[in-house]
Amino acid sequence: MALENQENQLIKKTFYETFMEADEKNPVRVLGEAFLAGHKDGAADISIIRFVQGEVYFHNKDYEAAIFKWENVHNDLEPWAKKNIADCFYELGQLSTAEEIYKSIDTESSVLQSEVALQLFSLYIDQGRLEDADQVIKKAVSFNPDYPNVTDIARAFFEKHKDWKSAIELAVNEAIRTESHHWFDILKTYAKQGLTKIFEPHYFSKCLAVLYQVDQTRFEQMVEALWNGYKNERSYFSWLREFNHLFLNLDASREQSWKKLSTLYQEAYFELIDGKYLIKELEEIIPNILTNWLKIADYSHALFASAAVLAWSEKFPSSISPEVVNDAENLIFHSRNETDGLEYSLTLFDSIVKWAEAQHVDPGHRFRWIIRELVDFETHHLFVVGTSGNGKSAFINSVLGENILTAPTSSVIVFKGDDETEIRKISDEELTTFSSFQEFQEAVDRRLNKAFDNAIMEFSLPSPILQKNGLVLIDTPGFSDRNHIEGEALKYLHFADSLLFVLDANDPFTEKEQEILMQIREYAPNLPIHFLLNKIDEIYDEHEAAKIIEDTRSRVRAYVPEARVFAYSSRLRSRKQQNDLAEFLKNLNRQIAEDDRIEKILIFTRQLISHLLDKRAEMENSLADSIKWNEEMVTKLNGAIHQLTDLKEEKARIITRTFHKVLEEIRSDLSENIPRILRETSDMIREDSDFRKLHLELNDEMNRRVRAYVNDTVLPELYRSLQEWILTANDELNQCQSFLDEISDGFNAMYGEDRLKLNCDFKVLDDWRRDADRMTSGVQMEKVNIFLRRTPYQILLKSAGKLFGAFQQNHAMLYNKYKQFVENQDYLDVVESIVNKLLLQFELFEKSLERDISIFFRNPFAALNQTVEETKKEISEKEEELEKMRSNPEAYRDPLTLFEIKLRQYEWMTISAKGVLQV
Template sequence: MTLENQLIKKTFYETFMEADEKNPVRVLGEAFLAGHKDETADISAIRFAQGEVYFHNKDYEAAIFKWENVHNDLEPWAKKNIADCYYELGQLSTAEEIYKSIDTESRVLQSEVALQLFSLYIDQGRLEKADQVIKKAVSFNPDYPNVTDIARAFFEKHKDWKSAIELAVNEAIRTESHHWFDILKTYAEQGFTKIFEPHDFSKCLVVLYRMDQTRFEQMVHALWNGYKNEPSYFSWLREFNHLFFNLDASREQSWKELSALYQEAYFELIDGTYLMKELEEIIPNLLTNWIKIADYSHALFASAAVLAWSEKFPSSIRPEVVHDAENLIFHSRNETDGLEYSLTLFDSIVKWAEAQGVDPGHRFRWIIRELVDFQTHHLFVAGTSGNGKSAFINSVLGENILTAPTSSVIVFKGDDETEIRKISDEQLTTFSSFHEFQEAVDRRLNKSFDNAIIEFSLPSSILQENRLVLIDTPGFSGRNRMEGEALKYLHFADSLLFVLDANDPFTEQEQEVLMQIRKYAPNLPIHFLLNKIDEIYDEQEAARIVDDTRSRVRAFLPRAQVFAYSSHLRNRKQQNDLAQFLKNLNRPIAEDDRIEKILIFIRKLITHLLDKRTEMENSLAESIKWNEEMVTKLSGAINQLSDLKKEKTRIITRTFHKVLEEIKADLSENIPRILRESSDIIQEDSDFRKIHLELNDEMNRRVHAYVNDKILPKAYRSLQEWIVTANDELNHCQSFLDEISDGFNAMYGEERLKLNGDFKVLDDWCRDADRMTSVVQMEKVNIVLRRTPYQILLKSAGMLFGAFQQNNEMLYNKYKQFVENQDYLDVTESIMNKLLLQFELFAKSLERDISLFFRNSFDILNQTVEETKKEINEKEEELEKMRANPQKFRDPLTLFEIKLRQYEWITISAKGVFQV
């Protein structure tokens, strides 16, 4: 046992013991006594040993006393032991001060002091101090026994994964011990390493690669999965690919797990989630490393991925890597399910497009569904115009279906029931009649090519028995755009039957068309039908024409078959021969051929979506412009309606005021007259004491009779005439509203606006007119009982002198004169005000009533303006987003295109034919 171990365990006293000695107290006491007598002896060493004995026997005070008197080289250890005593006594603050005061160059003592402080801080609950002191102990002397294990246990207990991982990384690099690498891998598997930047593990990985490649692969797998779905994932990919690129890894070693990681990561990166600017610095290095170590199960995908990416971005991957991929792809085992991969790609594109608000259309779904049916042979029937292609198809179907040149692609399928459907990008439409079908496909009625497919299902034994589908398109001449569009459907066919005219077969024009077809679909089998053979009356000449045509055709297409046919002859032999000919064409369908066709239409779908996006942008821009114009037009209509309302208000109110003025004039003229004429009731023999009362009553009666008998009937007639006028004006307004509605609805293409005036106001006016011109009960007016001086005097005179007969003549003359000479202006004004009050109130309400007539129309127009402005804002925001970030739409399609090209390379490798 070394001295340091004795000092650590406090067994230094054993150096004074003999083998057979049992009592260290007696031995050390005798030694101390002897040493005290011998002045040259090292008394401090004996005291140090005595302190140890006292310590082990828990006599801490005696131990402290002994160690305080140690003054030799053991003094630092003595101080440490004194601190241990105080620790045991529970005097932790004193112990801490003594530990921290120890000054020594001994690394062992420093480590022991650090560990003691660590324990002390834990006992005190001072975890931050404990963390500091244990980290210092590790950094100062990591080789000290158990110090790293103690540190790891402390970090793990308190879930300080950052410190635990740092410890594991440093110790793994320092010791190159599998133990620490395995600990770090465990942390990574638990997901704790993702809190670090990826470059923090680079040196560790390099060391591990040099030590143990199997553990290296396992470590990479754990770290990789830890960073996946984290913000630092791309940093990990960049850092690791840079690191791995500089290592000497190759396919000669086994990298199955890492190769699988690369494949998984690659497909996740190109699934359409990320933009190209995020991937352009990641993918090339990833592919370079992947193909460097790809095992047999991943080599095909790795090489296809490299070739597909390098085609899209030629300078991104080094030429030697591309060359390696070209060699590897044709020597890789192809165990992939190409059909499943292709359909999965199609579905992922469709789902992505739908999520972007872009409808991929029914047409592509229909085509892919048909191509998956490996039991049905698609026969494309082609020919130049006038060669009897339609007549041949009609004879095969047994019905006169094609009566005119077609403008569409028509697919004839055998089925139990007849059904005709139009499959366009936008919708599926079922035709309700054969006539409707003919109108839809007649080239004379439809000058442009309809990109939709007409699916014509009908009972047909020859189609059903031979599992055959006939595809008809516009006739070819090689110059018409419609025919060029129809060429796109060549990839839907399994073979092509080209119809020739027996009177002039295989012309230069037909050869040019066939060259165009071969260029567009080089692998499509082509056969020929020599039609109108019945028009060659000489059988020998007919046979010669058939042989000559067959020779010329086979010089052009060596494997082509030629079948002589008459669309007008329907004998059993010809029908049997035709059935056998079609049966021979229906060769077994190779899955690779259909996969290739599916991939072609997936590429067309990608192009279609790009075009659709452009259409959407243009449509939004046009919609915004159109809506802005509509806002202008609607605002103009609102202004016109406002002007109309003002004009009609002025006309209707002016007409009513004219009626009112006429009534006022009549009353002003006739009431004073009636009142003056009331003097005829005054007689010389009248009772002048009561004459004023009788006169007032009579005047009121006559005015009331005049109003009810003359004024109100005349007012009623005038108001009815006014209502007729107002009705005409309002009807004119409604005509204007109808005109506005019709104009806007024509522009909208739907019945969006319905502007109706509120004619209820006219009913209200009629009711009010009846009410105002009905018999009125007028309050009695004080006409001659008014308190003017003259009236008072006259009344008093009547009361005073009326009892005397001789005064009657005088009173008669005075009263008569008084009644006939009054102007009655104030009385007339009073009567008129009371009588015409409701007319005045009605006049004031006219403007409000006319506004009510127009209110609904104004509300509709203003609401339409607000809705249109809202629609403009929404579409402007949508268009701005589309234009501000076009890569968000285009980049995923680029990645789908790369994935598609990768599948095409896999299909090429399966055929063993090198193509680029």
């Protein structure tokens, strides 16, 4: 104790007080006298006097005097003197010197070491050297965590600088070391703030184990804080594994209060099996979760926990120990059932529907309709069955007051009372409203539809007996000769609240009907069953009729003890019979139990899961078929493109050849007639002609006559020929369009939609007509140098005309020469020049024909090529989708399996409510 007191004085620099008398007020004088006395006594140790004098100088801020005194201390207090010297330099602001001295102190005193560390910590804070401050405070805590305030100082520093990792490590270590509520509460605060998630969950295992032994209430609070912190984090599964492994080995039980933890387990379990995770991710985690949950579940959670254990163990039998399963079986029938089973069941159904839609799988309108109808607790569903020929349809018609059922049906028909008549078909794929009664009859007539239609026909009509009694009649196809209900129709038994079995009074309750009844009881054991003894009017003897009724009642009650039997004639329309029937139906319409409807909702939810599993196989097959079909379509489309290419080339050849033939005919005519026209210009040569100018006149006349011939004869003939050519081309191109229409009709029939339109561009013909008009509407022919060419003979002739034309006696000679020249000239080069110039634009037009025909076919080519590309893209996308489905089937199957487990859990809860053990 004395040593601790001395260390405290050394820390506070009040060691000098041990030299003072109680009434002494002046330490300087007292210590000065003591120093003088010690100095005189050579044997005395005056170092201790110097040490305490230094303390006095320090308190009076005489730091230089204090340093001088402490530098001359050479006894056991020398390490403290060094520390005090460093304090002086710290106060003087000489921080680097202070730091150097602090670091040079060598002592075995843990107190001094801690004080030095705290001083260095403060010094580094002042210098802004946070990393150094962090290291020195961590070292101080590690070396001497019990030193006063060191852990609090460290925590404050970590929190101030948001060093949550260090703060949490400090809290964990101190909580484990001290087992102090204070540090556990600090750690819980961090966890509530979500700060602890930076650590892997296993880091807290030892801390939790210690806390469990210290305070179980705080343990539960800590677990809740950590659990919520890890939720929605990547390490959530790691937390679940670590904590449940830890908790499995703790001696917790439901005799203790674990309300918060039990709630956490329930929330976690439902979240995990909500269809977001694969089974391989859960199979390691769920068994421990359920085992731990069951062992602590209070009575408000025991039903959920035990049902969850039983459901999971049924699906994965070896995953949970038999002891736990047995505990769940015993517990489930002793648990309070305060759950809203209807809400849970509908939520499960909705979650499956939403999951399916997210997978781009249509859950179907039929299941939605069924669940919606089951939620209507004001309506009683009466299932009407009977063998063929027993008058079931006649009975239903008499109840409805209309002759609706006129032939054997192939569908389940639901008759509902309503103010207006409306007939709808509810299938998995669509909702269809029938526009006429005839359309409905054709849809349900078994003679037209041999196979059972899985869709439901909803027939709403004004029916007083249905509306007044809140009744819905459900009609099914009659029992077949094989003595059983259609397999699919049998599923709708679970939609019914009760069943009315129609018998024939002439031969009631046959062996065949008994077998069918047993089949119904096996499929729906809890369904109330009653009997209608039809055609009672055919029994003429009243005593015989009464005997048949009583005998039938006795026989059916051997199978169904609570069954009612009602004698009826569908042909009678007496008010009494109708009133008796109404009373009979009213008695059948017992109050609907919510548990019964919940059970039915769960049954159809199970059917939905099965339907979605089948859908998966259908989707894979559909994708494979679609890929194969599209590949065949690509082949057909490419074949059509090749055909179109051949057709285009053929039509280009035909149309170009016929146009070329027109030009050749015109060329031939021009080559034949222009020389004749030119020769005929000799008729203007006379003996009295002015031969000096005759060559000019001849040249002008030749050009005029050729121009007149071209404009008056050639171009009109060419226009007519071009119009005939256009008509021929139009026929050819129309044949192409007809051919393409057949192709597009064929493809569209295969596609089942007007997807392909192969319309050619007939504006090409309009362009050709316009060009034909333009090219044949008249040409401005350039004047051709026909008679003025510089051939030797022409030069000689023109020269002679100029030379001798002035002399009359030479006219006869010139006349003959000119006449001879004009009439005998072949004009080949002239004709070629004229024809080439005249037909140049037509030849250019001919060269553009192939391009124009390509334009004509451009749209069909584009449409076919685009369809090929779209089809190839569709093939690629579907191949990728199919590969994804086949390579990762659990991504679809596992969520449905988990939904099925949750469904089974609700079924167990429903079973527990009835107090009957079923497997």
